[in-house]
Amino acid sequence: MRIDAISIFPEFFNVLDLSLIGKAQRDGLLQINRIQLRDYAFDRHHSVDDTPTGGGAGMVMKPEPWALALEDVLASEGAAARPTLIIPTPSGEVFTQRVAEELAGREHLVFAPGRFEGIDERMSHWAAEHFDVRRMSIGDYVLNGGESAVVVMVEAITRLVPGVIGNSESLAEESHSGDGLLEYPVYTKPAQWRGEAVPEVLLSGDHAKIAQWRREQQLQRTRKIRPDLWAKYVVAQEMANE
Numbered sequence: 618m619r620i621d622a623i624s625i626f627p628e629f630f631n632v633l634d635l636s637l638i639g640k641a642q643r644d645g646l647l648q649i650n651r652i653q654l655r656d657y658a659f660d661r662h663h664s665v666d667d668t669p670t671g672g673g674a675g676m677v678m679k680p681e682p683w684a685l686a687l688e689d690v691l692a693s694e695g696a697a698a699r700p701t702l703i704i705p706t707p708s709g710e711v712f713t714q715r716v717a718e719e720l721a722g723r724e725h726l727v728f729a730p731g732r733f734e735g736i737d738e739r740m741s742h743w744a745a746e747h748f749d750v751r752r753m754s755i756g757d758y759v760l761n762g763g764e765s766a767v768v769v770m771v772e773a774i775t776r777l778v779p780g781v782i783g784n785s786e787s788l789a790e791e792s793h794s795g796d797g798l799l800e801y802p803v804y805t806k807p808a809q810w811r812g813e814a815v816p817e818v819l820l821s822g823d824h825a826k827i828a829q830w831r832r833e834q835q836l837q838r839t840r841k842i843r844p845d846l847w848a849k850y851v852v853a854q855e856m857a858n859e
Contacts, residue, residue: 618778619648619695621727622767623686625665627651629764633771641781648695649771657685666733676733680740683729690727691747697725702748703770704729704741705763709752712770716753720770721777728771730763796853797846801834 622630630651633639641647655663658679666676690696701723710716720726727748729736744750755766776782804815818830840847 618646618721618723618775619650619697619725620771620775621650621652621690621700621725622771623652623654623683623690623727623729624762624764624767625654625732626762626764627653630768630771632768637781637783638772638775641775641778644780646778646780647775652686652690654682654686657682657689669734673734678731678733678736678740680737680743683736683740684743687727687729687744687747700725700727700748702727702729702741702744702750703767704731704736704750704752705755705766705770706731706735706752707754707757707759709754712753712755712766712773714773717770717773718777720774726774728763728767730767732762797850798835798839799843799846801831801838 624630628651630649633649634642638647638649642649654665658665664679665682666678669675669677687702690700701720703720703726705728729740729744741750741752753766753770755769760766804819808815808820816830818826821827839850
């Protein structure tokens with residue numbers, strides 16, 4: 618998979634060189650390119666923003682530097698015929714595990730994180746002629762810029778690319794995977810720690826009972842912590858039983 622991340626702070630993405638994603642890059646499973654947006658602004662200050670048309674607070678990112686950067690991505694060696702362009706924004710669709718699974722199957726992702734009050738709307742309209750454009754939100758809150766959201770999405774997506782995670786079976790047991798329930802609690806040695814014991818069933822060696830206990834924990838935890846997910850699960854079960 619190829620990923621291009623365009624930003625006025627491309628060094629923000631250096632964190633992606635760590636851990637399993639860094640290893641996947643070194644192994645050739647992932648290619649993550651960092652692109653400096655200011656390289657496509659040609660005034661003496663390399664400015665990429667201007668005042669909002671119609672008035673208002675803050676600044677808006679100009680469309681032309683973005684278009685020039687994206688045109689370079691399209692013209693670069695190895696670019697997909699029609700990459701997926703992801704624009705992080707609080708006004709986008711919610712990024713979920715299902716979306717991550719979908720995007721993990723794409724060949725080429727391009728991220729365009731805005732700053733200030735966002736990017737001129739015309740950029741995304743122009744980009745739709747050349748990219749599959751997805752406006753994505755990682756939650757109902759506002760950040761100083763979209764770079765943090767890019768890191769979150771890249772990590773969620775790339776760990777699903779075959780070969781990035783060593784034990785692929787672990788992916789099926791995680792929260793929000795499979796039937797959408799939260800993951801069960803996990804434990805390790807020692808069996809006793811500061812007055813609290815590992816649940817006895819996990820020490821029994823009875824795999825059927827362990828699986829049943831874990832399932833019960835998933836159901837209880839989801840019902841208590843995420844009633845929204847629990848409601849979706851109940852509806853899905855009712856539909857499956859019809």
